[in-house]
Amino acid sequence: MGKSTTLIMFCSLLLVSVSLNGCMGEGRTRESFHGNECQIDRLTALEPSNRIEAEGGLTEVWDSQDQQFQCSGVAVIRRTIEPNGLLLPSFISAPELVYIEQGHGISGLMMPGCPETFESMSQQPFGEQERGMRGSRFQQQDQHQKIRQLHQGDILALPAGVAHWAYNNGQEPLVAVILIDSSSHHNQLDKDYPRRFYLAGRPEQEQSRHQYRGGESQKSSGNLFSGFSPRTLADSFGVSEEIAQKLQSEQDERGNIVKVQEGLHVIKPPSRSYEEERRPYRRYAAAPNGVEETVCSARLTSNIDDPSKADVYSPEAGRLTTLNSFHLPILTHLRLSAAKGVLYRNAIMAPHYNLNAHSIIYGVRGSGRIQIVNSQGNSVFDDELRQGQVVVVPQNFAVIKQASDEGFEWVSFKTSENAMFQSLAGRTSAIRAMPVEVISNVYQISNEQAYRLKFSRSETTLFRSGSQKTRRSREIDA
Amino acid sequence: MGKSTTLIMFCSLLLVSVSLNGCMGEGRTRESFHGNECQIDRLTALEPSNRIEAEGGLTEVWDSQDQQFQCSGVAVIRRTIEPNGLLLPSFISAPELVYIEQGHGISGLMMPGCPETFESMSQQPFGEQERGMRGSRFQQQDQHQKIRQLHQGDILALPAGVAHWAYNNGQEPLVAVILIDSSSHHNQLDKDYPRRFYLAGRPEQEQSRHQYRGGESQKSSGNLFSGFSPRTLADSFGVSEEIAQKLQSEQDERGNIVKVQEGLHVIKPPSRSYEEERRPYRRYAAAPNGVEETVCSARLTSNIDDPSKADVYSPEAGRLTTLNSFHLPILTHLRLSAAKGVLYRNAIMAPHYNLNAHSIIYGVRGSGRIQIVNSQGNSVFDDELRQGQVVVVPQNFAVIKQASDEGFEWVSFKTSENAMFQSLAGRTSAIRAMPVEVISNVYQISNEQAYRLKFSRSETTLFRSGSQKTRRSREIDA
Amino acid sequence: MGKSTTLIMFCSLLLVSVSLNGCMGEGRTRESFHGNECQIDRLTALEPSNRIEAEGGLTEVWDSQDQQFQCSGVAVIRRTIEPNGLLLPSFISAPELVYIEQGHGISGLMMPGCPETFESMSQQPFGEQERGMRGSRFQQQDQHQKIRQLHQGDILALPAGVAHWAYNNGQEPLVAVILIDSSSHHNQLDKDYPRRFYLAGRPEQEQSRHQYRGGESQKSSGNLFSGFSPRTLADSFGVSEEIAQKLQSEQDERGNIVKVQEGLHVIKPPSRSYEEERRPYRRYAAAPNGVEETVCSARLTSNIDDPSKADVYSPEAGRLTTLNSFHLPILTHLRLSAAKGVLYRNAIMAPHYNLNAHSIIYGVRGSGRIQIVNSQGNSVFDDELRQGQVVVVPQNFAVIKQASDEGFEWVSFKTSENAMFQSLAGRTSAIRAMPVEVISNVYQISNEQAYRLKFSRSETTLFRSGSQKTRRSREIDA
Numbered sequence A, B, C: 001m002g003k004s005t006t007l008i009m010f011c012s013l014l015l016v017s018v019s020l021n022g023c024m025g026e027g028r029t030r031e032s033f034h035g036n037e038c039q040i041d042r043l044t045a046l047e048p049s050n051r052i053e054a055e056g057g058l059t060e061v062w063d064s065q066d067q068q069f070q071c072s073g074v075a076v077i078r079r080t081i082e083p084n085g086l087l088l089p090s091f092i093s094a095p096e097l098v099y100i101e102q103g104h105g106i107s108g109l110m111m112p113g114c115p116e117t118f119e120s121m122s123q124q125p126f127g128e129q130e131r132g133m134r135g136s137r138f139q140q141q142d143q144h145q146k147i148r149q150l151h152q153g154d155i156l157a158l159p160a161g162v163a164h165w166a167y168n169n170g171q172e173p174l175v176a177v178i179l180i181d182s183s184s185h186h187n188q189l190d191k192d193y194p195r196r197f198y199l200a201g202r203p204e205q206e207q208s209r210h211q212y213r214g215g216e217s218q219k220s221s222g223n224l225f226s227g228f229s230p231r232t233l234a235d236s237f238g239v240s241e242e243i244a245q246k247l248q249s250e251q252d253e254r255g256n257i258v259k260v261q262e263g264l265h266v267i268k269p270p271s272r273s274y275e276e277e278r279r280p281y282r283r284y285a286a287a288p289n290g291v292e293e294t295v296c297s298a299r300l301t302s303n304i305d306d307p308s309k310a311d312v313y314s315p316e317a318g319r320l321t322t323l324n325s326f327h328l329p330i331l332t333h334l335r336l337s338a339a340k341g342v343l344y345r346n347a348i349m350a351p352h353y354n355l356n357a358h359s360i361i362y363g364v365r366g367s368g369r370i371q372i373v374n375s376q377g378n379s380v381f382d383d384e385l386r387q388g389q390v391v392v393v394p395q396n397f398a399v400i401k402q403a404s405d406e407g408f409e410w411v412s413f414k415t416s417e418n419a420m421f422q423s424l425a426g427r428t429s430a431i432r433a434m435p436v437e438v439i440s441n442v443y444q445i446s447n448e449q450a451y452r453l454k455f456s457r458s459e460t461t462l463f464r465s466g467s468q469k470t471r472r473s474r475e476i477d478a
Helices: A003-019 A067-072 A128-133 A209-211 A230-237 A243-248 A274-278 A330-334 A436-443 A445-455 A467-477 B001-017 B067-072 B128-133 B208-212 B230-237 B241-247 B275-276 B330-335 B436-443 B448-456 B467-476 C003-019 C067-071 C128-133 C208-212 C230-237 C241-248 C274-278 C330-334 C436-442 C447-455 C466-476
Strands: A050-054 A059-061 A076-082 A085-092 A094-102 A105-112 A118-120 A143-144 A147-151 A154-158 A164-169 A174-180 A195-198 A257-259 A299-301 A312-314 A319-323 A338-341 A349-352 A359-373 A379-384 A390-393 A396-416 A419-424 B050-054 B057-061 B075-081 B085-092 B096-102 B104-110 B118-120 B142-144 B147-151 B156-157 B163-167 B174-180 B194-196 B255-261 B301-303 B313-316 B318-323 B337-343 B348-354 B359-373 B378-386 B390-393 B398-414 B422-424 C050-054 C057-061 C077-081 C085-092 C096-102 C103-111 C118-120 C142-144 C147-151 C154-158 C163-167 C174-180 C196-198 C257-259 C301-303 C310-316 C318-322 C337-341 C348-354 C359-373 C379-386 C390-393 C398-414 C421-423
Touching: A003 B128, A059 A257, A067 A390, A085 B436, A094 A396, A143 B436, A147 A154, A154 A330, A164 B436, A230 A243, A230 B348, A230 B398, A243 B448, A257 A312, A338 A349, A338 A359, A349 C230, A379 A396, A419 B128, A419 C103, A436 C085, A436 C142, A436 C163, A445 C241, B050 B378, B057 B255, B075 B085, B085 C436, B096 B398, B142 C398, B142 C436, B147 B156, B147 B301, B156 B330, B163 C436, B230 B241, B230 C348, B230 C398, B241 C447, B337 B348, B337 B359, B436 B448, C057 C257, C067 C390, C077 C085, C147 C154, C147 C301, C154 C330, C174 C421, C230 C241, C337 C348, C337 C359, C379 C398, C436 C447
Parallel strands: none
Antiparallel strands: A050 A059, A059 A076, A076 A174, A085 A164, A085 A195, A085 A257, A094 A154, A094 A174, A105 A147, A105 A164, A118 A143, A154 A299, A312 A319, A319 A338, A338 A396, A349 A396, A349 A419, A359 A379, A359 A390, A359 A396, B050 B057, B057 B075, B075 B174, B085 B163, B085 B194, B085 B255, B096 B156, B096 B174, B104 B147, B104 B163, B118 B142, B156 B301, B313 B318, B318 B337, B337 B398, B348 B398, B348 B422, B359 B378, B359 B390, B359 B398, C050 C057, C057 C077, C077 C174, C085 C163, C085 C196, C085 C257, C096 C154, C096 C174, C103 C147, C103 C163, C118 C142, C154 C301, C310 C318, C318 C337, C337 C398, C348 C398, C348 C421, C359 C379, C359 C390, C359 C398
16 A cells, blocks of 8 residues: 555544544454464465356355464355356345356345336336236336446455345356455344345245254254245235245255346346546545445445555565445444555565454465464465465464465455555565664664664555665675 | 235334444344254243242242253233332333233333423422421422333333332222343343342242352342441441441341331322323334433333234234334334234234244233244144233244134233344245245145135235135135 | 532543544453353462572462463462562463552563663773773663663553563562453463563563463473573574573573662663653643654653552541543553552441452552442452452452451552442442432332431442441431
8 A cells, every 4th residue: 555545544434533533453263263374383284175056057166164264253255156147136234245256237225215217117027928918007017126236356345144146148257256254243133153034936045054063953843934824925915825935935946046047137237337436536525425425325336456556566476355334334334444565576565564453365366475474473374375265364473475476466355444464675665664673683683684674665555576675785785 | 914914013123234334133142052942842821930920929930940941031020010019119120011901000210310300390209207307398399200100001112221109099909010031131141040139128039949059158248238338338328327228128028019007198290291192002103212211201101002003903803903113212222122913703814934033922802722833844832822821932933823703912021122024924924025936836736726825815914714714725726 | 529520520431432433442352262251159268389490589379270360360469579689571362551559660671663762871880801892982872762660559551462571679679569460462472371471581481370280381491581592592682592592591500580689770860760750740731742642752660659649538537549541651562550549547438349350459558348239239258358458349249348447458450441430328329329219119218318328428339437427327327
């Protein structure tokens, strides 16, 4: 992050925090139920441990019992929705951040109390068997809540308890990586695993391991409607019991992603979401004005792949784009943020630590060597992270990333709405903040060497491969 | 809730939330210490499991170890104070919501630092034995903090740690149902049960089960003064040790509610609290102005039985009144809210789920059939809830209520200052929010049937008994 | 606390709380992982259980597994830094409050993104071996972040994750008592013990007991740099591997406090921090203006030993000084506050309880008899607290302090940014808040005795020894 950028952000952060009486990040509680989940000796690059196949796609689930996820209090899943695949409407008792790794799609969120602002006036959806109903006005048009478009590189922020569906209207698979913040204060159910509530179908729970635990019965009996009496449902909807039983989806074996045979024709604006276009990425306009930011029209997505949005950019090393509550105010409510990193061939992201958040890193493209160090100075991870793998950097643990020859792209999910990191090398680093005499005394080196530690790297956060430089300083040293 | 009402409330909610940096509901932490308290297979309608009799009334205690209360992190008790009964002053390390089910009374709260604004100028409280003191000015008048009146239908919000007493000055028993939010962040003591601290008497703890656990000694030795040395107490109060020992109430066997033989004569305004009268129920004036809302004069009560305050009203189905932090700002601090529901004979409250709160339902009058469904689509409750019974609807679980022939009234306590619910049927429902084509695909029904699901019920939240309607739609269906 | 002072503070508190949507104290979560940590039967005055010696000083550690600390969710350590001792830069994943018990020093905090505002223009730090580099501009001057001065009586507030170093530039040992709020929501790592991350040296962890637990390896391998590959470090800093290895401090056996042989010469302003001087202790100016209160220039210290800052003062009894978020806004973020008490010979601090916080009392000078009572009216502590000892008063437990013949001084750390207490005797007490008739009925005494309980003590909070008074009232009583 550029120094002035970081400065402004961090300062704004505290200002907001102080002026609003310390709301920043508060209430976050990461529980450690069984003792010492974050006493980490060894981390590994994790791949999904479970696959749930459905008619229209695939859900891959990382083992939420793994120590990394227990420490960070989150769960991670990846969904692949095939073209014409429709993810059944569901919600979860915890906030979610969704990163669109690939493809295009649309999504509808069901916000309580929000108006049905999308209307079709001319659609004629009925086939010939409905002849008798023709002319009946309510059947010729539809109204529903806003449809949102999803594109590669988008982060979609989903508040806890808000039901949503998604549909792949593109030509290639729609791949989404989803972080579920199960230890969020919004989740008043059991913190140790997130539970998904479906409004349709009969999908199995994603956190399969828990199905063998006893407690709730092993096999899903269906969706939220399944447990009601069909008679009461029919009464509630004012429909026949036959239709009411359809809500219960007893015969549905399609799984949580279904295939729409002839494609879905829903009302949607012709191109990319208007508000996004009309409101160019406003960096520090954190204060909403009350008109544009009701939850009903709230911006819930932001693209973090777009190179023009980079916060740190070096033509030789790469770029880093952060997405926090100053960019996307809803994140304040979710207490989550994200970052997208791109390191060119062999480039380095400076050693740093996250002050106030865990960082859950997902490899998007290429690979990089990641080194992670704990509070005792031990290396707990020194390995490649490849595309599709996850590793968790716990709060305050130090980390260095270095791209391989093929370069490295990743997305980081962070468990604070304004995750902050402290670089340990380079222009905005902790080393720069200390007087030379302090450095020379604590590391038992000469003042000259201390100067060199402070000032050799003038870049910020992202460094081009240093071999050349190192060789040069070695000559000076000799 | 009326659609526009809901809309405004929810939007205001988010606006406030966003503009105040996400304070909504934050910090709430419901702990699940031993694993999976909310993995609920079966709920039952609960009645009190323990009775504590006292000279002037009765305290009934629900078993806080029951899974429902463990999941929701709350405790429930019911107090019956007989006419002329005086509840000894006490406080608890957690916020409380008190619903006055029946009767009239007065209550005094001891707010630290608040002035003694109630003064008696002419009272002459002394009997003949005080002759010697006559003329001494301080004995002829009294000053104390504000006295608040309690009426049937009132919700009284009590912040954690604020000591209070209550007195029944009516002709019939004063019955109060009390929700204690023991998992509140305000409670820094053990979360798994709330502890009450008495300033007088020698009452036993309400959570009796815990007395057999070891740890603190089994039997109450008295009140907060009992553990001090009488000598130090006498010093502190500037009184004799004899009087100091009276504070310790060693001989007091009256229990936590005592009888005032000739009735209590305390200073109080002649009628219902002035501020209540002068400030008619202001719905959306959430922003306090700093003069009227210091904690010393803060409004702590609001009546939710008054039909004119209903948020949803149907002359055929009933009414629903919510009380949240927009009505009673102190709830923001407590992170609790409440609702009162009245369903007429056989009427239905639409299937819905609570997005961000548990709902603790107490049957006030009549009875209703309640159906509750968990995340796996299983029915976990399908039973009558009768007057005096409690059932907990965990966050995100779906619920339908239907009144019996005698109608049904209930009060719901909710573990968020702005509990939100999402209807699943009717005019503001999730089903209405989805495009017809999505509905037809997810439920495998025709577009026409999907239309019917969306539009058959035009009512909001409360539906008159649907049998008639159902019959009609069945005809159409056939 | 003076009545009007308390009143204004408490009211302001609620106002802020309400107007800012209830942010007060929220999010604080004190976990009780293993059940009933706060079911306290018996407390003892605790002394440090572990000593960690270092070249330049000593760290003493209270046993964080003791029930008192488990209940309050905090840890306490005391550091003694010898003259010319330098505490190595480190940070911890939880907020800290530091009380300077004795001595003078300086400290540097490394705030991410803050500018290096301290510059030396003329310093010439290099010895003769650097001759060749002379004239090179960057070596002749140094820049670093602000240096803060520490004096006896200062409270220094350290946000979680902010690295800092400290140096004793005085003639006597610098003694600091440090409260670590390990159960803070800022700490997303294991709550049951705080972990310190060093940027230099190879110090052992302070919470020694945990080193025998398994999990992380037993012996510290060094600091945050130690676990990285020297090659990558060299690359990152643009220095030789030899210098990079110095960062890893493999040979460093000096411990966490090192000796600076010829003293440290860092840039610092000539006298006491400017902002402190120029901004006289502003009591109620809680609203920051955005210019003076960025985190980079935020005031992080305040002196609570200065008698002129007392909130309650009695020439006969002593004084009480509170430091909360209204004085030092950063405390809002940390959710901690503090108080300094001085009781003259035999004087009494009124019986009281803390509404919303635990109080961790450290004896600074002299000794006092402290009596603590739990919810069941049992005495859990009735003992002397002497200089250097700690006792925890859990939330809502009642406490009386009485100085011995030598007087008593203490500092209290409190687990809320605006800890409130309710006196039980004296002018602002709960007893004063109740009507005389309520008092006479609950304690079964005459109205006259009730009057005496209410009005005998006209002082606030701090009382001179009452023996004289008590004798007088005994006469009246007889």
